[in-house]
Amino acid sequence: MSHPGGTEGAADRAAVEAANTAFYEAMETGDFEGLAGLWLDEGADGAAPVTCVHPGWPVLTGRGEVLRSYALIMANTEYIQFFLTDLRISLAGDTALVTCTENILSGGPAEDGAELGPLVGQLVVATNVFRRTPEGWRIWSHHASPVLASNEEDGPETGAEGTEPPL
Numbered sequence: 001m002s003h004p005g006g007t008e009g010a011a012d013r014a015a016v017e018a019a020n021t022a023f024y025e026a027m028e029t030g031d032f033e034g035l036a037g038l039w040l041d042e043g044a045d046g047a048a049p050v051t052c053v054h055p056g057w058p059v060l061t062g063r064g065e066v067l068r069s070y071a072l073i074m075a076n077t078e079y080i081q082f083f084l085t086d087l088r089i090s091l092a093g094d095t096a097l098v099t100c101t102e103n104i105l106s107g108g109p110a111e112d113g114a115e116l117g118p119l120v121g122q123l124v125v126a127t128n129v130f131r132r133t134p135e136g137w138r139i140w141s142h143h144a145s146p147v148l149a150s151n152e153e154d155g156p157e158t159g160a161e162g163t164e165p166p167l
Contacts (some may be wrong), residue, residue: 013089016096016130019137020089023128024082024102030074036067040131040138047131053143055124079107079119094132095140102126102144123147 019038026035040050042063052066053059054073060066083103090097102124129141 009091012091012096012132016089016091016098016137017087019130019139020087020098020100020128021084023139023142024084027070027074028081032067032071032074035070038139039063039066040133040140047140050139051141051143053145055122055144055146077106079105081105096130096132096137098126098128098130100126100128101147 023035023038025031026038040047040063042049049062050066051059051061052069054069057069060069081104083105085101085103087098087100102122104122104124105119106122107119124144124146126142126144128139128143130137131140
């Protein structure tokens with residue numbers, strides 16, 4: 001048995017990071033089949049069903065429901081790019097936990113003959129849970145939550161009484 005600092009731990013960490021990167025690349029390129037292949041199969045290793053929480057959505061449970069959500073998102077997103085920061089990977093046997101900040105640039109359908117719709121920036125924190133399978137690391141759960149605008153000195157921005165915080 002090797003310890004987390006050993007070469008086996010480093011290889012697992014690299015494999016988990018590669019699977020996490022592939023997940024975001026599949027979203028960026030609209031590769032639904034590639035994305036679907038990264039999710040854990042139902043009932044694998046007796047694991048609970050896959051789950052997913054997109055920002056502002058309820059919990060989605062089960063491979064079919066989760067993949068339908070990604071098909072819907074991909075069909076309605078003309079452009080999306082993820083810049084991942086604050087990436088942290090924790091390993092515990094056959095389970096890996098990845099936390100990161102998704103710095104997202106996205107655009108919806110173009111309007112009035114434009115090539116691309118208006119681009120919107122969004123900051124989201126995400127937790128991705130992976131399970132080791134014979135085929136490699138697969139996503140068991142994805143949970144993403146929007147980051148509210150904040151003033152680093154004072155904590156979360158609340159604005160003056162009766163006013164909205166600046167964006």
